[in-house]
Amino acid sequence: MVSDILAFGLERGRCTVTTNTNWAGNITYGASTFARPRSLDELRHVVTGGRRVRPLGSRHSFNTIADTDGVLISTVGLPGDIQIDTAARQVSVGGGVTYGVLAPVLQAQGWALANLASLPHISVAGAVSTGTHGSGDGNQSLAAAVAGIDLMGPDGVIRTLSRGDADFVGSVVGLGALGIITRLVLDIEPTFDLWQAVYTGMPWSTVLDDYDAITRDHYSVSIFTTWQHDEVDQVWLKDRDGAPPAELLGATRSGIPLHMLRDADTAAITDQTGDRGPWAQRLPHFRLEFTPSRGEELQSEYLVPRAVARDALQALRVLGSSMREVLQVAEIRSIAADDLWLSPAYGADVVAVHFTWLREPAAVESVLHPIEDALLPMGARPHWGKVFVAHAEQLARSYPRWRDFAELRERVDPQHVFGNAWLDRILPG
Numbered sequence: 001m002v003s004d005i006l007a008f009g010l011e012r013g014r015c016t017v018t019t020n021t022n023w024a025g026n027i028t029y030g031a032s033t034f035a036r037p038r039s040l041d042e043l044r045h046v047v048t049g050g051r052r053v054r055p056l057g058s059r060h061s062f063n064t065i066a067d068t069d070g071v072l073i074s075t076v077g078l079p080g081d082i083q084i085d086t087a088a089r090q091v092s093v094g095g096g097v098t099y100g101v102l103a104p105v106l107q108a109q110g111w112a113l114a115n116l117a118s119l120p121h122i123s124v125a126g127a128v129s130t131g132t133h134g135s136g137d138g139n140q141s142l143a144a145a146v147a148g149i150d151l152m153g154p155d156g157v158i159r160t161l162s163r164g165d166a167d168f169v170g171s172v173v174g175l176g177a178l179g180i181i182t183r184l185v186l187d188i189e190p191t192f193d194l195w196q197a198v199y200t201g202m203p204w205s206t207v208l209d210d211y212d213a214i215t216r217d218h219y220s221v222s223i224f225t226t227w228q229h230d231e232v233d234q235v236w237l238k239d240r241d242g243a244p245p246a247e248l249l250g251a252t253r254s255g256i257p258l259h260m261l262r263d264a265d266t267a268a269i270t271d272q273t274g275d276r277g278p279w280a281q282r283l284p285h286f287r288l289e290f291t292p293s294r295g296e297e298l299q300s301e302y303l304v305p306r307a308v309a310r311d312a313l314q315a316l317r318v319l320g321s322s323m324r325e326v327l328q329v330a331e332i333r334s335i336a337a338d339d340l341w342l343s344p345a346y347g348a349d350v351v352a353v354h355f356t357w358l359r360e361p362a363a364v365e366s367v368l369h370p371i372e373d374a375l376l377p378m379g380a381r382p383h384w385g386k387v388f389v390a391h392a393e394q395l396a397r398s399y400p401r402w403r404d405f406a407e408l409r410e411r412v413d414p415q416h417v418f419g420n421a422w423l424d425r426i427l428p429g
């Protein structure tokens with residue numbers, strides 16, 4: 001039988017921490033019941049139990065996207081077997097598996113994912129459902145690696161959707177609104193090594209005038225800034241080819257490891273020595289064994305069409321001093337376009353501007369208004385899993401397939417069994 005539990009948590013893919021909050025601790029889930037099904041039959045029992053339900057991954061989102069007033073279903077206990085199909089170059093994973101569990105299994109058998117987010121701690125299904133991404137001009141969002149999903153609907157029936165099926169492109173970045181992903185099939189490739197190196201002293205003028213020159217020659221590039229100085233703080237390069245250059249467009253290579261957050265412990269950061277190592281140990285910024293980033297923080301992120309990136313960055317520099325009191329650091333990354341309806345990279349190559357804030361919700365919200373006033377008219381789309389203030393009409397305007405998604409939702413979940421207050425706000429009616 002399904003066990004209702006008062007509190008649960010997730011660390012390294014196992015239930016070890018007792019908490020009913022998200023990872024950052026800024027959201028206390030309002031669920032009346034918590035469930036941790038251990039089989040698809042148990043999951044079906046919860047889903048068809050007559051109450052609103054919501055799937056929960058590894059709890060790393062910063063807003064109430066995963067919350068519910070009904071039953072919050074942890075996916076951590078669902079069947080998590082990992083099956084590699086070498087002929088198809090695909091891996092099949094259960095709906096609660098984290099990248100931190102998946103990556104070593106792939107690596108041990110000679111396989112890799114094309115890209116990862118800054119941390120491996122997150123669940124694949126949760127990352128995919130929110131359009132999570134890494135960086136790289138040639139790298140799409142993590143959702144674009146999905147070749148198929150099994151989705152349990154409100155009737156408890158599992159539908160399999162594969163790339164090319166009519167509902168596929170609408171369902172992968174599904175915000176948890178279309179059902180519970182019980183299995184994903186991901187594209188894989190033969191394992192590869194990368195090096196990582198960090199540079200300091202790059203003038204802002206180079207970033208604004210030569211952004212393409214910074215990003216086009218390396219597999220993954222992250223620029224860190226507090227918007228305060230004439231230079232950005234750090235540029236992180238990750239590449240499969242060659243070796244780290246001594247100098248990068250006026251920036252010099254750091255001789256010591258650097259954390260992107262001031263005074264944070266560099267032990268938590270992946271290798272920056274320039275030595276080549278397996279993809280899973282270089283693509284994320286943070287090591288699995290450590291707390292990623294600061295922990296006590298909020299995050300926001302806006303993905304702007306690459307064509308207007310310069311204007312967006314200039315606007316943010318102007319706003320820089322107004323964020324000073326609440327900003328820990330900002331990160332600029334590039335992501336290639338995909339065709340998934342609610343992906344923030346839908347239809348256009350984008351530049352993502354991420355903000356790590358202090359954990360001060362009111363102060364953060366007050367700086368988000370001017371940021372969104374500047375960026376949304378340029379076509380910026382907020383990261384679904386982070387803090388934003390944009391309302392339904394603004395979001396609808398920035399997604400050409402918004403109405404199609406709303407119709408898909410009405411078709412697969414007409415009673416809004418998977419609905420919650422967050423969805424009511426952004427997808428009313």
Ligand SMILES: Cc1cc2nc3c(=O)[nH]c(=O)nc-3n(C[C@H](O)[C@H](O)[C@H](O)COP(=O)(O)OP(=O)(O)OC[C@H]3O[C@@H](n4cnc5c(N)ncnc54)[C@H](O)[C@@H]3O)c2cc1C
Pocket residue numbers: 023054055056057058059060061062065066075095096117118119122123124125126127128129130131132133134175176177179180181182292293299383385386
């Ligand atoms: C320190 C830190 C660093 C981060 N770095 C990045 C980064 O580099 N790039 C980036 O893009 N984002 C980043 N994020 C954001 C993070 O990737 C997203 O919030 C992501 O959704 C987290 O996955 P999760 O499993 O924790 O999802 P949760 O927060 O648990 O859930 C998110 C959504 O997914 C849904 N969901 C979860 N599991 C399922 C399922 N099985 N079926 C259907 N829906 C499901 C939930 O209902 C909810 O709507 C970072 C977050 C943190 C805390």
